[in-house]
Amino acid sequence: MKIAVSACLLGYDVKYNGGNNRNEKLIALLEGQEVIPVCPEVWGGLGVPRDPAERQNGKVISCRGRDVTEEYMSGTALCMKKIRQEHAGMAVLKARSPACGKDVIYDGTFSHTLRDGDGTLAEAVRQEGIPLFSENEYEMIRRCISGAGGQSDDKI
Numbered sequence: 001m002k003i004a005v006s007a008c009l010l011g012y013d014v015k016y017n018g019g020n021n022r023n024e025k026l027i028a029l030l031e032g033q034e035v036i037p038v039c040p041e042v043w044g045g046l047g048v049p050r051d052p053a054e055r056q057n058g059k060v061i062s063c064r065g066r067d068v069t070e071e072y073m074s075g076t077a078l079c080m081k082k083i084r085q086e087h088a089g090m091a092v093l094k095a096r097s098p099a100c101g102k103d104v105i106y107d108g109t110f111s112h113t114l115r116d117g118d119g120t121l122a123e124a125v126r127q128e129g130i131p132l133f134s135e136n137e138y139e140m141i142r143r144c145i146s147g148a149g150g151q152s153d154d155k156i
């Protein structure tokens with residue numbers, strides 16, 4: 001199966017601070033699958049390192065007040081183009097990110113407060129009807145890969 005995965009989870013140094021969120025358990029689970037790394041923030045033209053940003057009232061704003069909505073939306077569009085071209089059968093995206101977060105993201109106050117909602121790419125993947133998981137939904141990812149299906153609300 002082709003699986004779109006947040007590049008930072010695979011160990012690419014694309015995170016805002018220049019690091020990554022490499023997840024060995026997820027990487028082991030994805031062994032043998034065709035993985036498509038995606039990073040909407042970098043693909044949208046934001047550099048590494050960069051200021052962290054959060055979704056606020058329909059926009060994405062950096063911690064210093066810069067409106068980076070355009071970069072997020074263009075990066076999201078490029079990721080979706082790749083996901084469609086590759087016919088990805090599912091996506092595993094980094095939890096809580098303003099671009100990749102699924103179900104829950106930071107609330108726009110830069111106070112580590114979470115609210116219900118998706119990041120820009122998670123929202124687009126969901127609208128496309130592609131099965132979507134965060135890296136924390138390990139068992140559901142395993143079941144989806146093995147063809148058992150299921151709901152994507154099974155946290156570990």
Ligand code: SF4
Pocket residue numbers: 006007008009014015016038039040041042094097099100
């Ligand atoms: S946009 Fe997504 S892939 Fe890129 S660093 Fe942020 S969470 Fe990771």
